[in-house]
Amino acid sequence: MSLLSVDDLHVSFTKGHSTVQAVAGVSFDLSAGETLGLVGESGCGKSTTGRAIIQMEKATSGTITFDNTELTALGRSELRNVRTKVQMIFQDPVSSLNPRRCISDIVAEPLNIWKIGTPAERRATVDTMLESVGIDPKVAGGRRPREFSGGQCQRISIARALVLQPKLLVCDEVVSALDVSVQAQILNLLEDLKAAHDLTVLFIAHDLAVVKNVSDRVAVMYLGRLCEIAPADTLYEAPAHHYTAALLSSAVEPDPEATRTPVILAGEPPSPINPPSGCRFRTRCPRAEERCARDVPQLREIAPGHQVACHFPIGS
């Protein structure tokens, strides 16, 4: 039973005469309790996908079904009700918190808006939530965001996102602004909270190692389309899409003995204003043939749970 189902999602932005197809036909399911990692380089549409799911961007076409409700058709007030169940955490932890308010108030805000419980109950919930993200509410509750480090601000953002007990959490590059040692703290915290609160997570990031660490399944995106979805360990061990393989060969590992497979990817992604015909990766793909320019490859299953959008997948 999938909690979230995205079907043929398109998101376009128009400015003047040009239209950017940021997301061009993305479909995936997310089961309850699962973490799906969404990786890709900047401009591939991964953040837009996340924002479209929580309805911060309007989908141009396609459907987003969450908990048996089709979100793209909802009116404003109905959408407000759904938003308590879907929360998002952003990349920059400091600028996503109101600098003028103390952190207890910031975390209490969702409860106040929804008038959940008595004021005393709300205070107790906030204290428990802050404690569960590792911040002492008695010492730190009255302080403002600037008195905290980036890692602590991200903990506060997590507390605010979880205080309404959402079902789905969309994390957009939540650790990319943090130092490695702090990044590990936040990743471990997310794993613990996910188990404690029965969360389903869409984890958007560009760092391949980070995504692998937290995800059950991983989806790779390129220029607005999905290239490949597979269980995390399978995807990293036996990538079937040439783009996935190229991404993996570019990753740096902290190991001087690591055998470096040569980077096969040249150039940079084409503009999403005027994407290549057929397979969007074909202009940089080492395996591209005439057919790739003609036919758009559809996602198809090559092994249980392993889908790839390529006419000539690796290992076939």
Place this chain on the structure above:
Amino acid sequence: MSPDDPILLEVDNLQVSFATPRGTLHAVQGVSLALEQGKTLGIVGESGSGKTVLSRAIMGLLPRHSATQTGSVRYRGQEILNAPDDELRKLWGTQIAMVFQDPMTSLNPVLRIGQQITEPLKLHLKLGRHEAKETAISLLTQVGIPSPQERFNAYPGQLSGGMRQRVIIAIALACAPRLLMADEPTTGLDVTVQAQILDLLTTLRFRRQMAMILVTHDLGVVATRTDEIIVMYAGNVVERAPTNVLFSRMKMPYTEALLRSMPRIANPSHTRLHAIEGRPPDLIAPPAGCPFAPRCPYAQDKCRNEKPPLVLSDDPGHSYACWFPLNTPASTKVTVPS
């Protein structure tokens, strides 16, 4: 010194502090290093470790009125710490060049690329207009910019981040420096572009027999691309070793903790990470003992009270600052908490 002297750069007990409203901030607390011609040194540390201040002090780029710098920085025997600007200007570009972190802001947005590359060529090498343009286009070709003739007339805003960083590298290399300082040259770039830029730097460095200092927070970036690595923590060098030795026989618990806190592609998904609890110390009031002691799983009373000096290990060129180093069968060693 003779021109055959292999030592290109020597830093001796460099201390940098800044006056702030809260008190004096000790950003770099006595760093010494030496770099031979043609070698690559990696400087690794988290934010606030002093790695960027160190590289800027070596370059002479820190503001004189707010930064107090003592110790010594010698480039080919010449003292350049606190040297006057006109003396430094003779070194910048032709002897030492720098590639900065942010490719978006380190180019002048209202000048064409060509003008920015030919500027050092005309200034330092006294090339004529046509010669300079030819050299600039050859440099753009070397750093892998497609259609360099057209790009020569482009503005920075017309190029992607990866392309801008290539242009910045071309400018830095224009006057054939002997030492290239690269401060987080790939941070903020995509992984595939990062790999391209790092490969480019490695190739050019090798081809030109140029020494390089690669400053980064990412142990992955330096693992396969440096001869030697310095690990910095809270303004101090805590470990220094040839790259292979550092990764295989590290002595400093901070180095180990940094490495263990990184998620690895080689590990299965949902592998629990070894996070370093807490955060680095306040550099306005640094702890009396080892700066890492408050977060170190092996710390003992001695660590909290006495600052460990940098001492040599059995491996040549390997030194560390720790009272109870790892991988040492000493009787004082405590059991390892898992």
